[in-house]
Amino acid sequence: MKQCLVVDDSSVIRKVARRILEDLQFEITEAEDGQQALDECRKTMPDAILLDWNMPVMDGLEFLTSLRAEEGGESPIVVFCTTENDVAHIARAIRAGANEYIMKPFDREIVEAKFQEVGLI
Amino acid sequence: MTPGEFEFLKNFLKTRSGLVLSNDKQYLVESRLLPIARSSKLETLSAVIQTLQRSGNRALETDVIEAMTTNESFFFRDKTPFDNFRDTMLPALLQSRSNFKQLKIWCAAASSGQEPYSLAMCLKEEAAKMGGWRTRILGTDLSLEVLEKAKAGLYSQFEVQRGLPIQLLLKYFEQKGDMWQIGAPMRSMIEWKKLNLLENFAHLGEFDIVFCRNVLIYFDQATKSEILARLAKSLPEDGYLVLGAAETVVGLTDAFKPVPGKRGLFQKKPAVHAATGPGASTRFAAGGVAGLRR
Ligand SMILES: C[S@@+](CC[C@H](N)C(=O)[O-])C[C@H]1O[C@@H](n2cnc3c(N)ncnc32)[C@H](O)[C@@H]1O
Numbered sequence: 001m002k003q004c005l006v007v008d009d010s011s012v013i014r015k016v017a018r019r020i021l022e023d024l025q026f027e028i029t030e031a032e033d034g035q036q037a038l039d040e041c042r043k044t045m046p047d048a049i050l051l052d053w054n055m056p057v058m059d060g061l062e063f064l065t066s067l068r069a070e071e072g073g074e075s076p077i078v079v080f081c082t083t084e085n086d087v088a089h090i091a092r093a094i095r096a097g098a099n100e101y102i103m104k105p106f107d108r109e110i111v112e113a114k115f116q117e118v119g120l121i
Numbered sequence: 122m123t124p125g126e127f128e129f130l131k132n133f134l135k136t137r138s139g140l141v142l143s144n145d146k147q148y149l150v151e152s153r154l155l156p157i158a159r160s161s162k163l164e165t166l167s168a169v170i171q172t173l174q175r176s177g178n179r180a181l182e183t184d185v186i187e188a189m190t191t192n193e194s195f196f197f198r199d200k201t202p203f204d205n206f207r208d209t210m211l212p213a214l215l216q217s218r219s220n221f222k223q224l225k226i227w228c229a230a231a232s233s234g235q236e237p238y239s240l241a242m243c244l245k246e247e248a249a250k251m252g253g254w255r256t257r258i259l260g261t262d263l264s265l266e267v268l269e270k271a272k273a274g275l276y277s278q279f280e281v282q283r284g285l286p287i288q289l290l291l292k293y294f295e296q297k298g299d300m301w302q303i304g305a306p307m308r309s310m311i312e313w314k315k316l317n318l319l320e321n322f323a324h325l326g327e328f329d330i331v332f333c334r335n336v337l338i339y340f341d342q343a344t345k346s347e348i349l350a351r352l353a354k355s356l357p358e359d360g361y362l363v364l365g366a367a368e369t370v371v372g373l374t375d376a377f378k379p380v381p382g383k384r385g386l387f388q389k390k391p392a393v394h395a396a397t398g399p400g401a402s403t404r405f406a407a408g409g410v411a412g413l414r415r
Contacts, residue, residue, distance in 0.1 A: 086296060087291065087296055090287060090291055091291060094287065094288065094291065100286070100287050102282065103278050106282075107279075109283060110279070110282045113195075113282065113283050114282070116200075117284075
């Protein structure tokens with residue numbers, strides 16, 4: 001079973017994402033901000049990370065930049081999932097090493113399409 | 122809607138767009154046609170059908186036919202056909218057409234444009250191999266409404282997230298408010314035309330590749346056979362036909378054979394390109410289905 005870390009400060013979003021991803025046969029761990037996510041990754045590197053942008057303590061972009069600099073941090077496939085939906089934000093995320101990008105609001109079909117796109121399913 | 126009215130509607134749609142409605146589709150008819158009943162001030166489904174029966178109301182006929190089509194589409198739908206396009210069809214044609222350096226592609230049920238635009242993006246991504254080549258993509262559909270949308274190339278945030286890799290969104294689209302518009306260079310690669318596949322399309326000439334996906338599924342066997350037989354005439358011996366994931370030529374025509382190991386991809390059988398479908402000869406004898414329209 002593949003592991004996916006869901007990073008979002010909203011417990012509602014985490015729950016929705018968990019339900020969708022569990023149906024797609026992922027084992028889910030959760031984090032509420034970038035710092036928690038980084039701690040999780042230092043314990044076990046997941047196969048995939050679904051990543052919000054705006055979060056307290058450490059935001060998604062900062063997390064991603066730190067992650068990619070960590071040992072083994074190039075391996076997880078990172079899919080941003082955020083309300084930031086303008087070209088500038090998307091381009092920054094890609095440059096920082098994101099593999100795909102979901103613009104909220106999202107649904108099951110979009111998550112499935114994007115995870116397929118990056119070869120996770 | 123009485124059983125007689127439903128029967129009339131079934132026949133009307135079958136002759137005009139090829140759509141086969143089974144008897145359990147009354148709910149579909151209601152959900153698609155009630156909005157028309159309201160907007161045309163006819164109020165009830167029965168009134169709509171009775172108006173069709175009296176005939177002559179072209180606008181209403183078109184509205185009903187278009188409302189009953191299923192237009193769902195998305196970018197790079199099913200992925201495989203576009204991989205096949207890049208890895209099988211293009212390399213073969215780039216070689217065999219290297220003297221003419223010209224490629225003609227037809228999307229025969231283009232809907233709101235995602236399929237032709239996906240092909241246009243594929244071509245742009247392969248541009249390095251295609252210096253000096255002229256490519257033409259034709260997108261046709263029965264429905265003017267979807268063609269208008271295709272021409273505008275404007276898609277919702279939801280639509281650009283189904284099948285379109287984010288890199289391609291960044292590269293080829295512009296943000297327009299909460300919509301995304303495919304860029305002018307892409308739009309200029311495609312020509313749009315209204316075309317009913319039941320009618321003669323020989324005047325369009327020959328194409329190297331025909332995408333005819335997720336439209337034959339709505340037709341009966343005879344209609345499928347007849348259209349496939351005519352599609353064979355629109356393709357040269359080494360051309361390609363691409364059908365939808367749930368569609369095949371097997372049992373419908375002798376004109377095409379599956380390309381081994383390539384799902385949804387078909388080529389003509391050498392030397393056999395006569396119309397073979399059971400419906401083919403009778404329809405042509407009747408002067409083509411176009412003749413039935415008036
Ligand atoms: C489900 S869409 C397929 C779109 C695209 N090819 C794809 O696979 O995503 C089917 C399209 O076929 C069109 N269509 C239905 N009957 C037709 C006919 N007789 N001639 C031409 N187009 C037709 C509909 O208007 C609709 O846009």
